[in-house]
Amino acid sequence: MxxxxxxxxxxxxxxxxxxxxxxxxxxxxxxxxxxxxxxxxxxxxxxxxxxxxxxxxxxxxxxxxxxxxxGEHKVVISVFMDGGWDALSVLAPFGTDHTHEANVAALRPGLLGSIDRTLATPLAADPSLSWHPSAAGLRDLWNDPNVGVAVAPAVGYATPNYSHFTSRHFWEVGALDVNGTTGWMGRYLDRVGRPDVPLQGLTMGSALSPTLATANVPVAAVFDIDRYTYSYVGASGRVTDVATAQLRALAAKASGDTQRDQSRMVTGSSFQLVQDLAGTSATPLPTVAYPTDPSYFVDSLKDVARLLATNVSGAYLPVRCVALRGHGGFDTHSDEAASFADNLRITTQGIKAFFADLAARGQDDRVVMLVWSEFGRRPAENGSGGCDHGAAGNAFVIGKTVRQGLIGEFPGLVKAGTTSAGLMTDGNLRATSDFRGIYSALLEQWLGTDADGIIPGAGARPGAGAFARPQLV
Amino acid sequence: MTATKSKTSAAKAKARAKAKAKKLPVCTAKDLKTKKAKRRKCRVVTKTTKPATKAAAVTKTPIGTHPSSPTGPAAAPPATSGDPTAWTPLPGVADQRTDGLRTYTGAFGTDQATRLLFRAGFGPLPGQAEAFAALGVAAAVDRLVNPGPAQLVGPAPSGDFLVGGQFAPADKWGHGHLQWLDRIARSTDQLGERMTLVMHDWIAMSAEKISGDQMIASIGKLRNGWRGSFRQLMQSMTIDPGMLVWLDGLDSESSDPNENYGRELMEMFTLGADRGAYTEDDIRENARALTGWVADWSEARGLYNFRFWPDRWDQTVKVLFGGTTYERRGNFKYNDVVDACIDHPLHPSFVALKLWSAFIPTPPTQQTLDELCALYRSSGEQLLPLVQAILLHPDLYTGPSMTKSPVTYAGGLLRSKRAGIDTDAWTWVCDMMGQFLWYPPNVSGWNERAWLNTTTYEGRWYAAQYFVNDGDVPTYEGSTETPQQAVDAALAFWGTPVLSSDHRAMLLQHATDAMKTNLWSDAARRTLRQQTLRMLVVAAPDFQVS
Incomplete structure (x- = not known):
């Protein structure tokens, strides 16, 4: 609490x-x-x-x-594992019950053989599963009494779409709607956010996350919180203040021309963001050890921790939702062994360090993080040392206040046709939880607002909406 | 302009300004070489060595023998035009011009010409909008469609990042981007560079995964191939070495086919997702047909000798689009599935919408779309007639503004200044703006609907600053320059671009307000006014769209 x-x-x-x-x-x-x-x-x-x-x-x-x-909002951080991460490797089949391991070995002997089973730690919540050696960061968070981790071992939706871009879009907009234009966090911000605070919805990087796309209120993207300035070469002082005031005045006008007005809104938000970020640079750098690998993801976690700890005259910065992209790409159609483990290690060790950093700064009870990917990969490997697009995948909800446990059960790899089948007829993993249920739970239990009206089909709280809500906090 | 240039006081003003300006650390070679570095945590270094005169640095280079010129099967020689003012529609276009593909007949002034040059190219050179306006819309479009042999006109690239005075795209990180930006700024074939970029965004491949040599060859195929048949281009790209590596067609064999290319061929390149054009079964059948490509590898050469090896091809019957009226069944291999996708009834509308949306932000009417589709088929799946029809369409000139893509913005600034590439900082600046050529974010290319946000705007600010930083400012000692004169001077700095009326009013207001500030002298006010006005011309929100 x-x-x-x-x-x-x-x-x-x-x-x-x-x-x-x-x-x-x-x-x-x-x-x-x-x-x-x-x-x-x-x-x-x-x-x-x-x-x-x-x-x-x-x-x-x-x-x-x-x-x-x-300004001391409860914060949700979305971490997107780009490309569809291999859920059956993240939670590798080296649990205490070896039936699942045999099923996996039959479908993907090569991929299974590339994981050092002696370094995999069983996941206490499910006898079939273990933490991949490179997911040790998540394992450590699971074992940390001060941090809760909720594990969705087979999350997705009932009618899986195998396109990166369509499935990712569904997750981003929080609906199975190819025409959706606002993100699920964006709609939350439209409900609770302010018309003049772009920092309330923040993407780290140069591409604004569609999860944060709003209809009304401004949101921000920033590459580096310490260097966000607009200086005029060769000019300073009052003349530049006057110049910026002119830009902001033009930005505040409406022309009725859609893209021109979007440009004006962004210009206004940009100068506002300089003010929103004031004080951040004075916030100390982390004292905890982050992974030393060169990684924008890790750098951006450090920046976010500092942002959340920044306190100006007794008020925290007005951050509510943050969108990050995990380290590296996970679209491992070929040679999965070459990239997957490193990307997983850097991402999960970064997350582990981030929560230690937040705890050291006394901010850990303000944050819940959702780690997700657009889908899991095909249980059967292909001939290229990789695997193709699949259906259900992994998601993790992490935070001091998060209730530890499973979100939906792991369905196993029993073939289609049996009553307990974990595989669908096309050989892909069946989802046992719906991502929209996780979103609804985050909105209702963590952010204290109704999912109804933000997640289409969620239904009113309390009561049985379309999506079962896991108890997350 | 009332003031005259004095080198010493200009330098003084610059030094004074520099001392006051907030500085980023100077970029080191390491910053610019490693893509893992936070590239923007440094500032562009102002070049102090400049050619004695701009004229002396201007060169004309034919680019027909450029190393990235393709020799692939899809290559077609660019059409040439004898009289650039003559309106010569492509064969088969004029007689099909109907209501849906009607031609713009309204006023064609510098406003419209500027928009055309930003949509079909990378903005006007100084005076070019006026020249195009004088041609009228039909001849202006014709000049873009039939540019004659492409030449690079303007200052050659310079700087110690070059290798022997040349770009080294095969070996040096970022040089593929820089070399392309140079062509964007200097090529006389503006539509060619624009369409190559459209194709790079459509048949998107990234140097993140494939080699520089492969990127050069692949982009070269797109650069020449877009003027030919799209069917031929897709046949060529399907077995392009870079593509075989990028989407894992290489070493996909019959026993365990890799689905990557089979999916994106349909979803990204020819049919589109969520339109009911294909099923997951079709992707798996596609993948089986696409098996059989192999290559050799050596330490010295990397991958080479890409070839089709029938033993590794799935030699069984595949069924595509099963249960439809256009079902295909047979022992298909790679070229057959490309044909099947191109022949698909939903393929022409995919192409037509792809091209339309590259030039016009509002959707076409159903009639226009239908006629574009008909034109595509009747022309033998050529893109050029569609492009020509779209560039002539009234919606381009009468519809709303469209955001300039980052390299359009950067190219536009370079062209307005007739400037060459004299720093490799254009890598991180464009990356920060959100468009680093050769590195689209994924196989779907860039998100063209979301170019602007608070970080990419910051990148555009840096790009503008680079030129303003480098620009000389008059002394203004004893000057009587009026606000309007100051605005005109700032506009002249950028080749006198067309601006919105709101934007012009804002500049004039600033030119007036700046003189009311509390500074030590009117000359200082006029100096700082001019420097800020120059930023306000190109960093204003209205200048990000055209």
Whole structure:
């Protein structure tokens, strides 16, 4: 549970009455010794007292309102494993029950033989499965009493699409809709976000993640949080301030020309982002050890940890959703042994270090991470030392507050036609959980908002929507 | 312009400005060589050595014998035009011009000519929009379609990143991108470079996986092949060595076929996903037919001797599009499945929409689409007649703006300045803008609907800064330059481009407001005004679209 929330709730409950309100952004009253945070709590407390009784009412909502005002949002981080990672290798078949291993050996002797079984650790939650030696970062997080890991060993959807781009699109938009234009996190931001805070939805890198595509509110992409500036060569001071003001004024106008207006919105967001990121550079670099391999993914994890720890005058930066791409590509049609293990190791060791970093900074209870891929790969290997596109894959939900366990069972590789078949008639793994159920659970249980209206078909909470919600937090 | 140039005070202003400007560390060779480095954590180094005069550096190089020129079967000689002002429709086009493919008949001024040059090329050279406007739309399109033998005109590349004064795309990381950007900036065949880029985005291959030599050969096939039959081009690309490596056709054998190429041939290259054109069974049948390609390998040569080896080909009957009226059944091999995909009834609309969307952001009417499809079939699956019809279509000129792709933006700046490639920083700058040639993100190419975000905008800012950093500013001592004169001077710096009225108004407002700032002298205000105006011309949101 979110420890700070209780503290704030108590503060709210006991304080606030009779004190003067103070607007966010106002300077601290001199000599009071109060932090801006506590001043804001008081002001919010008054606000809630006035407006809250009927519409908000619950402690949960009050906490959320306070956290919003303080910028201390609950954060979801999406990590996309690009290309469709080989789920049957990530959770390799070296568990305590060897039946599954024999089934795997029959379908993919070469790929199985490339994994050093002596270094694979059984996954306690399922006797068939083990952690790939290069997924030791996830194994360590699983074993860490301060971090919860929920494992989806066969996640997907009932009517699998084997195109990278279509299946990835389904995951990104949170619906089996080829025409979807907004991402599932984007729709969350459209509901709770602000019209002037691009940092609320952040992609690290130069390509904005479609998971964050919004209909209304701005979102951001940044390559390097320490170097996001707009300087004018040869000019500085007031003249550049005036110039930037002109750009922002043009950006704020609407022309009715769609792509011109998108360009204007991005220009406005870019200059706003400079302000949103203010203070980040002063936040110390990590003290925990990250993988030393050259990796943009690892670099961006370090940046995100610093962003989340940045506190300016008592308020955290307004980050709500972050989208990252794991290290390397996982589209292993050929020679899987050449790239898969390294990419898996760097990604999972990076994630492990990230959670240690967050803990060292006291931010670990604000973050839940979802690691996913567009599909799993074909159980049967091909003749190129790889395997082709498949159906169900792996996903992991990680965080201090996450409830450890399985999301759906592992269906095994029993052939189609039997009652317990894990394989469908086309030889691909059957999904035992739906990704939209995971999204719904994250929205409802972690972010405290209804999945209904964000995930099509989710249905109202509580009650049985279309997708079973795993208990994640 | 009222002020005159004085080298000393210009240098002073520059030094003063530099001292104030926030700096990134200077790029090291290592930054620029390794793609693993955070390439943008450094700044472009201003070149201090320049040719004595621009004219002296201008060269004309025929590029017919360029090392990347293909000799593949799909290569076709570019058409030439005797009189560039003559409107000479391709055979079979004029008589088919109907309502759906009607020609734009409205005003064709510099606005329309600029848009045409940004959509079909990489923007105008100084004065080129005026010259094209004078031609009228039909002759302007004809000049793009029939450019004559391509030549590189303008300053040759320079800098110590070159190898013996040349690009080394086969060996040096980033040189494939730089060499292409040079052609984009300097080639007289602008549509040729544009269409090669369209093809690179469509038949996308990446040097992330294949060698520089393979990339040169593959891109060369696209560069020459797009003017011929698309059927021939796909036949050629299907067994192109780079493609065989890129999508794992190489060593796919009958016992365990690899599905990678079989899927993307249908999904990305010829039919498209989610249109009901094919099934998963078709992909598996495709993959079986595509088996049998092998190559040799040696330490010295890498992969070589790519060839079809019947023993490794699946010699059984395959069924494509089973249960449809266009079902095909037979002992197919690689060329047969390419033909089957090209013959598929949903193939022409895939091609027509692919090309249309490369030039026009709004969808065609059903009638226009139908007629483009008919034209495609009647021309023997040629792309050029479609491109010509689309470039003439009213929707291009009367419809909404389209975002310039990153290399269109970069190429446009280079062309507006008649500048050459004099730094390899164009690698990381374009990468940051989101388009690093030879490295599309995956087999689906770039996402052309999402060029702009807060990071790619930052990349465009860097690109603009490179030129402004390098530009001389008058002294303005005793100057009486008016705001409008300042705006005109800033526009002249960029070849006097066409701007939106909002954009022009914004520049004039800034030119007025800048003089009200609290600085030590009017001359200082005018200097800083000019430097900021130059940025505001090309970094403004309205300039990112055309």
């Amino acid at each position: 979110h420890r700070h929330c209780h503290d704030y709730a108590r503060s709210y409950a006991s304080a606030g009455q009779g004190l003067p309100s103070i607007e966010p952004g106002m300077p601290l009253p001199a000599g009071t010794g109060m932090s801006r945070r506590s001043m804001m709590l008081r002001s919010l407390g008054l606000g809630v007292a006035v407006y809250g009784a009927g519409a908000l009412g619950t402690t949960e909502h009050v906490e959320a309102a306070i956290n919003d005002a303080l």
